[in-house]
Amino acid sequence: MIDAKTKVYCLIGDPVEHSISPLIFNTVFKHLGLNSVYITFHVKPENLESAINGFKAIGVKGFNVTIPHKVRITKLVDYVDAKAQLINAVNVVSNCNGILKGYNTDGCGALKALKSFNVIVSGKTVTLVGAGGASRAIAFAIAYENPEKIYIVNRTLTRAEELAYSLKSRVNAKPCSFNDLYAFREADIIINCTPVGMYPNVNESPFDCSLLKNECVVMDIVYNPVETKLLREAKALGLKTIDGVPMLIYQAALAFKIWMNQYPPIDLMMATAYRALGVSNVS
Secondary structure (H helix, E strand, O other): OOOOOOEEEEEEEOOOOOOOHHHHHHHHHHHHOOOEEEEEEEOOHHHHHHHHHHHHHHOOOEEEEOOOOOOHHHHOOOEEOHHHHHHOOOOEEEEEOOEEEEEOOHHHHHHHHHHHOOOOOOOOEEEEEOOOHHHHHHHHHHHOOOOOEEEEEOOOHHHHHHHHHHHOOOOOEEEEOOOOOHHHHOOOEEEEOOOOOOOOOOOOOOOOHHHOOOOOEEEEOOOOOOOOHHHHHHHHOOOEEEOOHHHHHHHHHHHHHHHHOOOOOHHHHHHHHHHHOOOOOOO
16 A cells, blocks of 8 residues: 555656556565555656656656666766666666666566577577667677677667677677668577567567578567567567567566565566466466
8 A cells, every 4th residue: 555655666768658567566566565666657758857857856766767768868867887887778777865876687687588598699690670778788788698799780870880889899799781681691599679569569570580590589579569570470480489578577677676675576577467468378
């Protein structure tokens, strides 16, 4: 029950209507007996700075950051940890006595998702579609797993070039356009890091799966719907697929640890997410 002592956590983004994070976090808060609540705020880019100042003023204890604010938020918090600085993107903020501290759990969340499906990154060619905040986080996390190379495919090539350049000291990274078909044909692992295919635009797909080789693993960070058009097409070709829920849960669990200094029950979070998305049986 919400009272005068209830601690407030939230998600900010544009849009946020698709989010199941409130259900996931509130289920965990209730399970652990924590006097906390998690809500969403639809924050337009032009209102981001005002929102952050408001959170600090009213004492919001922590918040998640989603599209399109993950990069810009780095300039609006008081402290950014080393990993998030390297990535230049923040998806978790903790309010420590009025000091807003930014972190990034997207990359670790994506790696945990891959590993939970026994997918090994070392020695593999990995293609990332998109060059935004989520892609940056995943790229840096993968770079430390010793892949053979990373292709970064983006519609705006300059953004892919910037990300590839920032990775060059760690890994062989190459910026690509969607016309560079080798980035798809050579991929051992390909990850859609864009919102293409997310509800309500469920009939959209970021690329043509027929370009991929038979052994390619296809991961989509979109989780609503669980089976995106991309994953549906990949499955039809017999490719191994990973939906966006595991990454969502693993990055959320790491955020919870930052806020609460304890790990949440992963199984409960995973089951809550799939149930909310209409999936009852997940292998």
